Amino acid sequence: MFDIADELSRWVEEGREFAVATVVAVGGSAPRGPGAALAVDSGGTVIGSVSGGCVEGAVYDLCVQALQDGESVLERFGYSDEDAFAVGLTCGGVLDIMVTPVAAQAPVREVFRSALSAVASGEPRALARVVRGPAELLGRALLVHPDGSYEGSYGNSDGNGSAALDRTAAAEARAMLDGGRTGTLELSEDGSNCPGGLTLLVESNVPPPRMIVFGAIDFAAALVRAGKFLGYHVTVCDARPVFATRARFPEADDLVVDWPHRYLRGTATDGRTVLCVLTHDAKFDIPLLEQALRLPVAFVGAMGSRRTHADRDRRLREAGLTDAELARLRSPIGLDLGARTPEETALSIAAEIVAARRGGTGAPLTGTRTPIHRDGGQRETTETAEAA
Incomplete structure (x- = not known):
């Protein structure tokens, strides 16, 4: 909704x-x-x-x-x-x-009003609606806040058990809100976590995921546009103030003049954050990637030639990164599209980000038998419909 x-x-x-x-x-x-x-x-x-x-x-x-x-x-x-x-x-x-x-x-109208108001103001909320269960509960909703408090109530036909059900539903919805997940969960009508009685659809409204682009180069300007198109809140960071200007990056949400590793150390990231390192300069890349590859973010990619990648890999190993940490690095960044221009390169990078997020292979759909739509590995977002 x-x-x-x-x-x-x-x-x-x-x-x-x-x-x-x-x-x-x-x-x-x-x-x-x-x-x-x-x-x-x-x-x-x-x-x-x-x-x-x-x-x-x-x-x-x-x-x-x-x-x-x-x-x-x-x-x-x-x-x-x-x-x-x-x-x-x-x-x-x-x-x-x-x-x-x-x-x-209708009581649900006030819950909807609060939910829509939260969306407009950018406040995180989870809307949990009954989508399977007794007819009198179908469509009823709770609006859950990040602290676990909630608005609305499910109630039931005899007026009993509502408080326990509301509390359990709010706790489960809060957990999904914390992860920015939308999907279904099952509870019993008495408020226990046992599945089978009720199915709730939980819709999470959270701030857009972050894309942080390190390196204020011409390829970065094209990637900013691609990131915005995909719905990211895009930050450009570069230690050189002459390059990190609003005139060069009018569509970026944030422009930061700082050493990349220092900025990354102090800024907020989460499991949806995408980090794109476009500087391909060891004095910037190595201290930055030392931190980035140890953060629980969604994607870490770095631009550069095969030779640059080999040198980068050697330097990171010397800095103490493990095989598992280095395996997270997408380098050279992007899918093999034969890209030449900044715009084509940005498309290549954006395509790899989508593939990593959704579990795609990057292979052409023509001639393959892989699913067109994937679940991205998030169970809550892809509850398969049961057989009729």
Whole structure:
């Protein structure tokens, strides 16, 4: 739902009633992942997408129906070739989609309002909605804060067990928020961690991941543009103030004039951070990579020729890095695209970052039998839909 937060926030403030359809689980070659959303207001206006066009018409009708009867519904869409008139995914995947009506006085509306406000202000939150379970709980939501506190309540038909369920759900959702993960989890209705009773979709809103580009060269300017396109918060760092200027890097979020290793030592990184070392100068690279390869970041790559890489590898071994640490280094950085220009090189680097993040091979899809869509190794983001 957070992918259409700006428009939904405006609808909430305008007092519109609407229904939100959200991808809950995917299987096979489904085009969009959990959390992707489409919404329809009472006037028939539609925003967002859940499948890139395959099932949007049917989902639109489900939203209209949900607005009329006020009930949440969970629907499955699968492959459609066996029936020419069936609505389904032509790519052969499976989508589970939950549709939730958001009426003017519904309790879930206030939870949505708070969630959308947090997205607008860049505050981390996790929205945990019931997507499988008793009909009276379907669509109910908690908004979980980083400290574990929460807004909203699931409740249940007899009014018992809600507090324990809310507390357990909030604790589990907080753990997913800490890792910036979106996906499903299972709990029992009594609030225990035993699976089987309820399935929750947890959508995490966290600040964008960081890309730090070391070396204010012409290739860096192109990589900044590619990083922004991929949704990264991009920082350019160089020890030479004559090169690290706003005129040369107008699209960078941050410009830092400092020695790379000193800046890296003092800045915040996490498991989503991407580090791209483009200086290919030993006096910058070696102290920087000594630190970078020991940090729990997502990607460390360094530019340079084969000869530069061999020299860099030798120097890093002399500095005490282990085989396991050196194995994390992507060098020379980028996939083999035959790139020549800064823009082509940036594309090569960006492609390797995506492949590393999503578990791709970098090989052409033509002639291979590997899956087109991968889970990137994160279990919570790819709960495969169960057999109908």
